[in-house]
Amino acid sequence: MVRFFDPDETANANWAYLISQGLLPYRDFFYYYTPLFHWLFAPFFLLPEGPYLIIIFRIIAWSIYVALMYTLYKIVYTISQDRLTALLSCFIFIVFPMTFDKVIEIRPDILMTSLFFIGVYALYTAKKVQSQQFFISGLCIAVSCLVFMKMIFAFPALLYLLLWNFSIKHASVWIQKQIVPFCFGFFIPFVLFMLYLYSHSILYLALDDIVRGSIITNMSSGIYFSLLDALRPWPIVYLSKGGITLPWIVQIGIWIFGFLGIPIVILRNRRFGLFIVLFVLFAILFLFIFRRPFVQYFIPLSIIVSVSGAYMLVWCFRFFHHMCMEKLTPLFFIKATIFYIPPITLISLLLTSYFMQYRERAVPTNGEQLEVLRLVHEHIPKNETVVDLAGSYLYRTSGFLYHVASYATYIDVFDPKAETLTQSLERNQTKYVVLDQKAYIFWTPKPDDIQFIFTHYLPSPWFKIYTPGVKFVCNRGSCIQYNLHNQPAFDYPSDSFSLHIKGNYIFTTEPKGQIVRFNGIQMADGEEKEFLPASYRLTLFSPVRSFILQFSK
Structure with missing residues (x-):
């Protein structure tokens, strides 16, 4: 709760605020997501303004994370019938160095992933004639997609689970009891969302922003995706300093154990094992669509790797336990070294890695952001627009339509030509700009825009407000x-x-x-x-x- 707020978190919270004020996405502000995640937080803005709200949002994000842990446990216990494997899967995901920060941040990825796996659990455990469970599965998966569209890569794996019970002999029953309820549950959220867009006359704007806007913002970055870049020794522990660290080494170990464990999952549970294979293959292919290897994109994949990694570790433990029944021979000690010491060492390293990262995150680093929040609420009227280039969460309407950190990489691609930040500041008569020298690593403003701000704005008596x-x-x-x-x-x-x-x-x-x-x-x-x-x-x-x-x- 005391860690620095990522600019994505503040953007998500600000979008929820804008929606709570009656502004419509796609029309009143640039927005290339679906608003379900932000509708979840919008009612909280009926409470008195204050910095405490963003802490509440972090608590909600943490609660969703806990729900995902419980769902993961239920899935793994169901497919393995082994409590150790289920607990170990949750443990690996909790300490996963790569996604350590992202799972408790205010972003739609974790809610999207939670709803998807709830849908997978409902689909996997449904009996052939349990129509209501297929309906719930379709409903959860559809809402997951509407929270964030990035789970579409998992549809082939999902289709495989749905087709598992198909037989020509009972095709009519299969369609009536499974496919129809699933599709009915799946299409209801999409129909309701389309009706919402149509009723507000923003259907075309929404489709244009979601489809064209997503493509433009992704493809105009000029950065091509690389798995090696994604897995490089990036700053896992120290957010401002990279290099090879213990958490990075542990992360590589988890990926290796995870991929080695996939064949074991297939041998133990062919249905779920093949689901994992399809999930992993299409997840990796999907990652190549994105030119920037953002860490949060790996959250769904890290869950699957945690499951297969747990299978691998448990298999190693039990293999050694079986060997303990043998006589103490030189071959015994060789086998013990190969199959026992590595998993025990990895678990010890997992704990060490976790506490290394936790120790850094437990140091308060969001005090300046909370102070800016307080000053904004106290000194800036609600009817004024603000431009925030610091990632400090604001309960105010932005003075810039394309208020996204990477706007400079794609704003010139829009047709018709988009309004520049300078033009927006002048048109909206924006009197308040929040700046932070450190935040330039997140924001990529156009040189002309930042020159305009530097020249025509001065420090105010209030911290970071110009x-x-x-x-x-x-x-x-x-x-x-x-x-x-x-x-x-x-x-x-x-x-x-x-x-x-x-x-x-x-x-x-x-x-x-x-x-x-x-x-x-x-x-x-x-x-x-x-x-x-x-x-x-x-x-x-x-x-x-x-x-x-x-x-x-």
Whole structure:
């Protein structure tokens, strides 16, 4: 609960806020998902505003994670009839280094995965004539897809489970008792969602954003997917530092044990084993569609690897137990080394790896974000727009339609041409921008946009919040405009500047008590006046060393 909030978490929470305020996805803000996940959180915004809400959302995400653990246990226990294998599957998934962070973040992936495997459990355990269970399975899987479309890769494996009981002799019963209830449950959520879109006249916009928007945002990144990149020693432990670490080594061990365990699952339970084979094959193929190997894409696959890895470990344990019945010979010790020491070592390493990562995450790192939250609620009116380039969660409407961290990689691809961030700031008269130098590793703004913000916004009295304004440093009547980093914005002196946001501006000088004219309008130090968007020429009447003209609340 104290770990830094990922920009995806803040984006998901902000989309839920926008929906709670009556804004429609696809029409009022750029959105290439389906809104089921965000509908889940939207009612919480009826509560008083405050930083505590995002903590509640993390608790909800953790609760969904616990539900997934229980579902995983039930599935593995059902197929193996072995409590040790079921518990070990959950244990491996809990400590899985690759997805350690992502499973408890505010993102739709974990809810999507939970609903899908609930549907798989209902389908696997359904008797041939239990129509209601097939209906529940179809319903859960459909809702899973509507939460997030990324589970479509598992449909071939799902179809295999559905066809398992098919026989020509009983085809009519199979269709009536299994296929029809499953399809009925599957199509109900999609029909209801289409009716929702149609009733709000956003059906075309939704289909365009979900299909075309998803393709554009994915394919325009210029980065091609690589399994080697996905499995490289990325910063598993230290979020800002990579390199080979124990958790990375443990992760590679889990993948190896997981793939070695697939044949064992097939031998023990052919139906579920072949389901795993299809699931893994299509999951890997699906990953190649995405040019960026984001870790959360591996959550469904890591569950399957945890199951097959548990089968492999249990098989090794029991093989050694069987060998214990033999006499103590040199061959016995060789076998023990091969089959006993590796799994025991891996489990010890799993625990060590888990506590290494937990120790880092237990250090509070979201205090600055929570402070920005508090300041936003206290000082920014609800009717104002905000642009957040820091990943600090905001309960405000964005001043930019395409408010996504990677917007610069795809915004120029849209036809008709999309509005730039600079144009949005001017059109919406956005008075508040949240910035954080560290956040540039997440955001990829266009150079012109970030230059505009640096030049036309200045630090406000509130932490990480910037407001419109200009600063000039003068020497013997010659002035140079400075940016928000207190560095020259241009390499040459200037006696003019432009304001783009209407509002009251306060004028301050160094030394105190100086006077400057803007387009003939005289302003004294400490004076406040209304300015309109326009170009202004300044005239100095006294030895001013510097002055600031900044938006006043």
